[in-house]
Amino acid sequence: MTDSLPPRTVVLEPDSEFRFEVDFKNNASIKLIKGTAEIFGTELAEGNEYSFCGRKAAVYTWHGCTLEIQGSFLVEYTANETPMVSYLNAHLAIQDLRIKAKQANDMGPRILVVGPHDVGKTSLCKILASYGYRQGEKPLYVSLDTAEGAITMPGAVTATTINHLLDVEEGFGSSATTAAIGSVAVPLAYYYGYESPADNVKYYKLVTEKLASTIQRRLAADDESRISGSIIDTFGLVDHVGYEVTQHLVDVFAVNVIIVLGHERLYSDLTRIYNDRQDISVVKLHKSGGVVERDRAFRTQTQKAKIHEYFYGTSNYELAPYSMLLNFSDLHVWRVGETVAPTSAMPMGMDPQQAESELVKVTNLDMCLHSILAILDAEDTETEEQLLDSNVLGFIYISDVNENTRKMTVLSPAPGRLPRNHVLMGAFKWLET
Numbered sequence: 254m255t256d257s258l259p260p261r262t263v264v265l266e267p268d269s270e271f272r273f274e275v276d277f278k279n280n281a282s283i284k285l286i287k288g289t290a291e292i293f294g295t296e297l298a299e300g301n302e303y304s305f306c307g308r309k310a311a312v313y314t315w316h317g318c319t320l321e322i323q324g325s326f327l328v329e330y331t332a333n334e335t336p337m338v339s340y341l342n343a344h345l346a347i348q349d350l351r352i353k354a355k356q357a358n359d360m361g362p363r364i365l366v367v368g369p370h371d372v373g374k375t376s377l378c379k380i381l382a383s384y385g386y387r388q389g390e391k392p393l394y395v396s397l398d399t400a401e402g403a404i405t406m407p408g409a410v411t412a413t414t415i416n417h418l419l420d421v422e423e424g425f426g427s428s429a430t431t432a433a434i435g436s437v438a439v440p441l442a443y444y445y446g447y448e449s450p451a452d453n454v455k456y457y458k459l460v461t462e463k464l465a466s467t468i469q470r471r472l473a474a475d476d477e478s479r480i481s482g483s484i485i486d487t488f489g490l491v492d493h494v495g496y497e498v499t500q501h502l503v504d505v506f507a508v509n510v511i512i513v514l515g516h517e518r519l520y521s522d523l524t525r526i527y528n529d530r531q532d533i534s535v536v537k538l539h540k541s542g543g544v545v546e547r548d549r550a551f552r553t554q555t556q557k558a559k560i561h562e563y564f565y566g567t568s569n570y571e572l573a574p575y576s577m578l579l580n581f582s583d584l585h586v587w588r589v590g591e592t593v594a595p596t597s598a599m600p601m602g603m604d605p606q607q608a609e610s611e612l613v614k615v616t617n618l619d620m621c622l623h624s625i626l627a628i629l630d631a632e633d634t635e636t637e638e639q640l641l642d643s644n645v646l647g648f649i650y651i652s653d654v655n656e657n658t659r660k661m662t663v664l665s666p667a668p669g670r671l672p673r674n675h676v677l678m679g680a681f682k683w684l685e686t
């Protein structure tokens with residue numbers, strides 16, 4: 254508990270940070286008493302108490318500050334060696350590209366951040382997005398890390414315009430929850446449904462291509478965001494699948510800056526691959542010593558917390574989801590091919606590669622129990638091919654399936670009828686606790 258322990262004071266020198274970890278069972282709080290400080294680029298307000306649960310992060314200060322901390326920190330220490338100056342320089346170079354784009358009425362920078370797991374890719378993307386916002390830009394934040402589901406839900410690839418400060422406590426959390434009830438721009442999302450791009454490479458490429466082309470259409474109509482450009486956060490794959498998918502992303506998002514974080518070989522390989530492309534710069538940045546490895550258990554808990562937050566909100570912004578009873582016939586449930594049918598069970602002559610991105614109707618609705626389903630923005634009459642093109646309107650959770658009554662209990666963030674009836678199922682299950 255936060256208040257059972259006495260508060261303590263932490264004094265930070267200029268260009269240093271207070272690194273901390275709080276587990277999912279405890280709460281800890283941080284208050285800025287004097288000076289200036291930020292968490293992944295978002296400034297802390299003086300005197301405001303920020304509370305954390307299940308977080309690993311750092312409070313960084315450019316000019317020095319005093320913090321008051323309270324509660325159970327699993328880890329806490331200060332560090333004065335950080336890569337923040339190089340991250341700021343990266344931001345300034347990106348800002349230069351925006352100024353040039355404005356002068357030429359051209360596209361702003363499209364920045365792809367790559368590297369292995371746990372090198373600080375998401376943290377760097379947040380820093381670059383926040384610094385851009387603080388300079389009056391409205392960059393597009395694209396999250397392709399489907400294990401994390403930073404903006405909406407694990408399994409989704411998403412894009413959102415950064416037109417407000419990122420939340421200090423939750424990162425994208427509050428924007429996702431408020432988007433769920435429609436109070437800020439709803440993020441653009443497509444549902445992939447698996448944790449890693451390697452689970453179904455063909456389908457991952459398809460959904461990222463859809464996302465990229467919708468973004469391109471939207472940016473064509475939005476001068477401000479077009480010039481601010483996009484910041485694209487990725488997965489942590491650096492094997493051959495990772496290389497294949499990275500090159501696909503460079504093509505479909507027309508990437509012109511690749512930032513490689515904490516991996517020399519990847520940097521050297523990508524420099525070689527794009528050696529002839531004058532329009533693409535490959536740069537490397539160092540991993541922060543503060544980045545912590547998250548084990549399987551912590552990642553699973555983070556995913557669960559993200560799903561819970563989608564339906565129930567955060568402690569600062571609680572939501573009350575609606576539980577409703579639907580007939581089996583009210584929903585058309587789909588899954589993406591291959592993982593359902595073994596090759597031997599496929600129709601004769603069907604290429605397994607093709608099946609990887611074909612929709613299969615789920616007829617045994619028992620399979621949906623405890624699943625997260627994405628509501629597709631598609632009319633009842635649309636063909637399977639059109640369904641594959643559909644973006645996601647929101648998510649529901651199936652808490653019960655009754656074969657006898659042919660009804661299922663569905664949890665939805667909004668009351669009333671579902672906006673559409675076609676839903677896509679992925680591999681994510683959740684046990685509401």
Ligand SMILES: Nc1ncnc2c1ncn2[C@@H]1O[C@H](COP(=O)(O)OP(=O)(O)OP(=O)(O)O)[C@@H](O)[C@H]1O
Pocket residue numbers: 270272273308309310311369370371372373374375376377398401487488489541542543544545546547
């Ligand atoms: N300087 C820091 N001090 C303390 N914790 C940090 C720091 N930078 C990042 N972290 C934490 O380390 C963890 C890993 O960082 P991050 O999510 O940015 O890495 P990633 O490369 O995106 O990982 P993945 O690809 O596996 O999702 C996160 O919990 C993040 O909040």
